[in-house]
Amino acid sequence: MALSKQRKQELVEKYTELLHRSQGVVWVNNKGLSVSEISALRNRVREAEGVCRVTKNRLTRLALQEAGLPATEETLSGPTLAGFAFGEIPPVAKAIYDFAKENDTIEIKGGLLGTQLLSAQEVKTLANLPPLPELRAKLLRLLNSPARGIAGTLSSSVRRVVSVVHAFANTDTSEVSA
Numbered sequence: 001m002a003l004s005k006q007r008k009q010e011l012v013e014k015y016t017e018l019l020h021r022s023q024g025v026v027w028v029n030n031k032g033l034s035v036s037e038i039s040a041l042r043n044r045v046r047e048a049e050g051v052c053r054v055t056k057n058r059l060t061r062l063a064l065q066e067a068g069l070p071a072t073e074e075t076l077s078g079p080t081l082a083g084f085a086f087g088e089i090p091p092v093a094k095a096i097y098d099f100a101k102e103n104d105t106i107e108i109k110g111g112l113l114g115t116q117l118l119s120a121q122e123v124k125t126l127a128n129l130p131p132l133p134e135l136r137a138k139l140l141r142l143l144n145s146p147a148r149g150i151a152g153t154l155s156s157s158v159r160r161v162v163s164v165v166h167a168f169a170n171t172d173t174s175e176v177s178a
Contacts, residue, residue, distance in 0.1 A: 008059060015055065015063030018082075022050075024089035024113040026096050026123055030054065030081035032105035038081070044095040049087030055080050070117050075110035089113055090129045097127035 003011070019025070030038065042052040057076040064071040085092035093111065100106050111118035111126070118126065129135070 003056075008056075011056060011059045012062045012066065015053075015060055016066045018051070018053070018084045019063055019067040019069060022084040022086055024085045024092070024111060024118075026083040026085070026089075026093050026111040027075045027109040028081045028083065028096060028100070029078055029107045029109055031079040033081075033103070037103060037105075041081070041096070041099050044099055045083045045092055048085070048091035048095040050083050050085045050092035050095070052081055052083050055082045069112060069115055072110065072117060075117075080109070081106075088132060090126050090132070093123050093127040097124055 033041070038052070038054070045052045057078075057080055060076055060080070060082065061071050083092050083096050089111075096108065100108055108120045108123050110120050111123040113126070130138075
């Protein structure tokens with residue numbers, strides 16, 4: 001069924017709005033997915049603070065152009081489903097990646113993180129990142145480690161000086177003068 005010019009313009013506006021609202025996009029080849037499988041994928045992406053849309057490639061290119069974002073022919077060819085991340089993109093990428101591992105009928109084509117195009121491999125790497133709170137904890141441990149080492153070194157030096165002064169103060173002064 002052919003789309004009217006007005007409907008195409010509405011879709012371009014909708015895609016442009018989704019692109020502006022999202023932190024990133026993951027494009028998937030959805031050839032061979034049933035309606036129930038697409039619904040299951042949509043539910044997973046929704047739980048990860050995103051939304052999935054089966055998109056028209058030419059209209060997506062127009063929306064990307066309107067939004068001032070790059071596009072590649074490899075990601076926007078063939079049947080395409082787009083996962084838009086409204087929160088953080090790694091959970092959306094993980095939801096799609098895990099679904100792709102369970103259903104070998106789909107493949108990740110690539111993605112967009114901000115204004116940076118991502119290859120399929122980069123999307124998979126992004127999907128395998130640990131959750132943000134875990135990354136923050138690791139960063140804090142790394143930042144704390146040198147400070148803890150310096151504090152330990154300084155406190156041990158001060159302890160040595162204090163113990164020498166304390167030992168000197170506790171010695172009999174008559175023994176020192178003799």
